Each structure stands twice: as C-alpha cells, then as structure tokens.
Amino acid sequence: MADTDLLIEELSTYLKPKDVEHVRVAIEFSRAAHQGQMRQSGDPYISHPIAVARILTPLHIDAQAIIAALLHDVVEDTDTTTEQVAEKFGKPVAELVDGLSKLDRIQFETREDAQAENFRKMLLAMARDVRVILIKLADRLHNMRTLDSMALDKRERIARETMEIYAPIANRLGLNDLHHELEDLSFKHLHPNRYAVLAKALQVARGNRREVVSKILEALRHKLAEFNIQADVTGREKDIYSIYKKMQSKSLAFAEVLDIYGFRVLVNDFASCYVALGVLHGLYKPIPGKFKDYIAIPKVNGYQSLHTTLFGPFGTPIEIQIRTHEMHKIAEAGVASHWLYKTGHDSINDLHKKTHQWLQELLESLSQSSDSSEFLEHLKVDLFPDEVYVFTPKGRILSLPRGATGVDFAYSVHTDIGNRCIAVKVNHELVPLRTELRNGDRVEVITAPHANPNPGWLGYVATSKARSQIRHFLKTMQSGESAQLGERLLNQALNALGVKPQDMDEAHWNKLLRDTGVKTRQDILADIGLGRRLNMVVARQLASIGETVANEMAANPVITIQGTEGMAIQFAQCCRPIPGDPIVGVIKSGQGLLVHTHDCPTLRRGRSSGEQWLDVAWDKNITRPFDVNIKLLVADQRGVLAKVSAAIAEAEANIENINFTHEGEYTGLHFTLEVNNRLHLANIMRGLRKIPEVVRIIRVKNAT
Ligand code: MN
Secondary structure: OHHHHHHHHHHHOOOOHHHHHHHHHHHHHHHHHOOOOEOOOOOEOOHHHHHHHHHHHHHOOOHHHHHHHHOOOHHHHOOOOHHHHHHHHOHHHHHHHHHHHHHHHOOOOOOOHHHHHHHHHHHHHHOOOHHHHHHHHHHHHHHHHOHHHOOHHHHHHHHHHHHHHHHHHHHHOOOHHHHHHHHHHHHHHHOHHHHHHHHHHHHHHHHHHHHHHHHHHHHHHHHHHHOOOOEEEEEEEOOHHHHHHHHHHHOOOHHHOOOOEEEEEEEOOHHHHHHHHHHHHHHOOEOOOOOEEOOOOOOOOOOOOEEEEEEOHHHOEEEEEEEEHHHHHHHHHHHHHHHHOOOOOOOHHHHHHHHHHHHHHHHHHHOOOOOHHHHHHHHHHHHOOOEEEEEOOOOOEEEEEOOOEHHHHHHHHOHHHHHHEEEEEEOOEEEOOOOEOOOOOEEEEEEOOOOOOOHHHHHOOOOHHHHHHHHHHHHHHHHHHHHHHHHHHHHHHHHHOOOOHHHOOHHHHHHHHHHHOOOOHHHHHHHHHOOOOOHHHHHHHHHOOOHHHHHOOOOOOEEEEOOOOOOOEEEOOOOOOOOOOOEEEEEEOOOEEEEEEOOOHHHHHHHHHOOEEEEEEEOOOOOOOEEEEEEEEEEOOOOHHHHHHHHHHHOOOEEEEEEEEEEOOEEEEEEEEEEOOHHHHHHHHHHHHOOOOEEEEEEOOOOO
16 A cells, blocks of 8 residues: 555656546556466565556656556456546556556567667567557566566576666666666576675675765765865765676776776766866876766767766765756656656657657767667667568567568578468468568468469569579579570470481580580570570571471471469450461560460560561460450440349450440440450350440450
8 A cells, every 4th residue: 555655646747637536536446457466476466557657656657657567467367448547547558558468468488688689679669659668667676676577487588588687778868777787687687696696795885884974975965065166066875786797808807997986977067067077187186088978979879968087085086977956867867757757738648759859850960970770770670660570480480571471481581491381370370472571470481392482573672582493483483484485495496307306315405505605405405495596496406407408397396385384375355366276476586475366466566576487386275264354335234234244254264354434325344354265255245245235346466
C-alpha cells in the first residue's frame, strides 16, 4: 500500500488531478487482474507494475505511459484483452500495452555481436513509440533489481541480455542513470565474485576518503563563490561497473583507480561553464590530456558537459564535470527530457514531433563530430526505420530493406534456397511469396528440389541480391533451352546435307571448336538457338563439307513446334498462332526463334530486313492451350456481353482479357481467348455467329 501512495504522491507533483484519478483506476484494474499471482520473491504481483511506474516518475512521463506501465503485463499474463484495455483506458494506452506485449514475446538467444546489434535495432524499430521503449527499460530495471529471487541459470541469461541489449539502448537514448544501473546490476549477476570484491574494496576506500572528499567539496565551493560564480557542487561515488571497466581497459589494480569520486558543478549559463573551468584549474593543477569539451562536441546521445581531472590534495585525482542546469536535464533524462520540461498545453500528440526535433537538433550539433556518421546510420534505423528485422526458424535475425518479401528472405538465407523456393510460411501460416515481411515475423521457406525461379518475382523483390540471382538463373536457363533448340536446328541442317548427326564424333566437334574459337559445344548450340550463328553454316563446318554441296540442299528442313518451349521459342504476340495455323519461324539475333502465322502482317513487313526464315510445323501431340485474339462487332444492346460470354463458355474456352471500343453505332469487343487449336476456335466462332446482336467476327493477327 505504501508504494501505491508514494506513486500517487509523486504523480501529483506534475500531473493534473483528473489524470491522477485515472492512474488510481488503473492501479485497481491491474491489482484485480493480477489477483492471486505472485512474484518469484513472494510479493503480490501488483508490486512489480507499481515499481515500474515509479521508475518512470522522475522522467515526468505522461499519464498514458504511467497507466500503460501499470498494465504492461495484464494482456500477456492474465485473461485481460487489449480490447478491454482500450475500452476502459482508451486506444493510445491499449496500443502502448500491445507494443509492450509484442516485445515480451521475442527473446535474444545468440551471442554474436552482430546479432546483438540487430536485436537492439529490431526492438527499437518495433517500438515505434519512444514511450514503449522507456516503459520496457523500466520493466527490465525492476526485474534486474529483483533478480536475486530467480533461478541461477535464468539470472545469467537475463543479465547478459540486459548488458548486451537494454543497457546500450538506454545509453543511446541518453538515459544516464538507467544506463548505469542496468550495467551495474548486469555486472553483479554475470560476475558475482568480481563484483563482491570490488564492492568491498570500495567500501573500505570510502571510509578512508570521506574526510578528503568533504574537504575537496568545501574547497571547490569556496573558490567558485570567490569568483562570484553561482554553482551547485555535488560529490558522487562512481558505479562499480565503470571502475571495473577502467581497470580492464587500462590494466590497473583497484588501488590504482584513485578517482572513485566524481564531482559535479552545475552553473546557470553556457559561458559560466568555461569560467568555472578556468577558476578550478587555478585551484588545483589539471592533469594534462584529461580535458574533454563535450559542450562544443556533444556525445552521440546528446550529452553535453566539460570534463577535467585535477591533481587534488594528497595526490588524489579529482574528476570534475561542469555543465549548465539545462544540459544536466538532458544528461539525466535523455530522449525523455522533452516532455519532462514541457510547458503550457503541449499535448502528447506533439511527442513524435518533439522526439523528431530532438533528434534533428542532435544531428545538426553532431554534423562536425567524428563519429556522427555511425550515429546517423543508427538513427535512421532506430527511429525512422527503413528496414525490417525478421527471424529464421532457428532464431537468427536477418535485416532486410522495407518492402522485402518471402523471396528476398529466401535469397538472403542462401542462393539455392531462393532458386528452389515454392512457398513461404510467415508466423506458421502459408502466405503468397510476394507478401511483404514485417518486423518480428518468423519466416520459413518451403523448397522443392526441381523448382525454378519465376520471372514474375522480378516484379516485386526488394533486394538487389534476389534480383541479380533471379536474373542470373533465368539467363543460364535460357541458354540451356537455346542450346536444345540449337541442337535440333543443327540436326535438321545436317540431315538436309545427308549427314547423320550421330556420325559427328568428338574429333569433328574438337576441330569445329578450334576453328571457331568457341569454348564449348553447348555455347555453339546456344548460339544457333539464339540466331547468332546460322545452322547451315555450322553444319557445313562440322561435317567439313564445302560450300558447293550445301547449295544443293533441296529439301526444306522442318522443325516441329511442340508448344512447350520457354524462352528460346516464342509465339509472336501480333498474330498469336494456334495449332492448326500454317506457321513460319523467324530467327532473330539474340532472341531465339519467333513463331508467326504465315499470313501475319508484321511478318510480311519484316521480310525485307534480312531475317532468316525457317519452315516450322506443329507437333501432333500438343495439349496446352494457346492465346488467340478475336474481335466482335456487336449492336450496342443490354445483355449482349453476357450472351457472348455464355457462348464462349459453352464452347469450353476461357476468356483471358476483354476490351471495349466504340465503333460508330456498334461496340467493338476485343477478346483474348484460351483455345486448344484452330478447330476449337472455329467451334467458338460458330457459336458466336448464332447471337443476333453479333454483326461481325474477326480473328486479329496484327495486334500491337
Ligand atoms: Mn514486467
């Protein structure tokens, strides 16, 4: 009960009575929801959310965030739903609680540094609202303060996660006190023995130096007053983890780390900082190389201060920080300082604007500092995220650009996974490959051994890796298909010369490769398929037959078209040939074989341009459907489209596409239909002619 009263008291110093009343309601709501639950320590559960809220009150955080802190575990750990929270406390509070519950569900598992960095970024990206991060940090701090009651193995995991993930986030957001306490507590649980030894040594040193410290404090105050500088001077003991880090980085024994006390001088304005510095340098000699001007060049998290170390009496080094009250507020509250000292009627809707502004100012002040580029990079990802962070089934985190899909994910895992992927599961549910991934998604790729990339993927992949790998694969596949076509073309030509293709042995081929300077048989065949080499020329070279014989070639070689061809054989879009149509093949350099109907107007126009024409014929066993274009002229009457569609369906054809044009008193209906062959098309047209409104039917062979 006492804690509840303390919380209310603290909130009453800066919240409106109406808001304090809402907080009271939230306390009771949370107490009821957690009724019967206990902390590991044996305390009733409600003590935890109240403690979390109390960690946040020095930041003067708003009522919504305090209420969310009080309710932060109710959705995850009790029967209460987000909807109930929204109903009772409003949507913004429910969104904060929802964000916290989501963060709760992800756990840091691997120990690599890069993964830790990704994890931090993911947390920040998921917690769109800065308040979610602040509440999460407070939650973690209270859990760290009460970690002693947890099982040993859990302690270590939580302490490591805190050291690697949460303490750096607190630091980056400029929350100094939180940062140091999180580090200290993590250190205590990760290295209990080292912590105990240092704590004891510190206690002894404290006793010995108490008098020295108060003397120094007195001397500093006196000197500043002498020069009429208004200043608050305080002494503080450094935290154990900073002392430990100093010992480690400089290989010092504890006795050598003398500056376990720091002094802080707060002054009224910017200029006084430098005046005070000069005055104190006159009191004790400064240690060379120890002065740092974080006012001119602030730290990445916005921290500003002058740091100097002086030779104190009895050889004690004295570390001193000098800053204005204003700078001090930012040093203590970091990102939170904006609403901590907000004035008038600022609403929480301004929070994002303010956060943005804070970061903007930070950026500007950082533009000359050396490590600003690194910070810029983090900033972009952290608070204006243009990346998404997703999990592999094994818990690894991958970072992908925003808009990335399952295909991008597959290629970023491995090229083979990308090339063989056929489906993707996001959070255990099958979704289309093109689905955009979101932060925290768990993604699983399903592959099949003989699957191939689909050219359609190029329309939506977001990563350059996926794009280039898909292109590469298609190109290789195309050359394989071209080589197959090339082989058929070459065999036709050999047959026409009266040479049996199977008689062309290694010796023939090796000679051909030497003569042409091409590396492999495959390359030559692909060249033929793509129209870069003429089949007749290659056939003559291969069979070592002179020009004269070739000219006697009488029979027309006929290539059969099976309808299953992919890249190397294509059906012209202008005339859309269907089985049963007389057809002509045209080889275009670099494009393979293009099949037209023999009466295609486009084909006739190209006749003079020196394309190589080939006689081609349909294979007898084609089963796949082909697209064909037809145009109907119909009297513009209601219901005619329905009649036409019915007649097409009746003839068992699919409609792929329809367009309309106005042609005088008539309407033009332009269909693309899927048909099996010429006979099928004739049946469809017969059915359409029976419709009285249909004036004319034309098969279109010059579509553009
Ligand atoms: Mn909690």
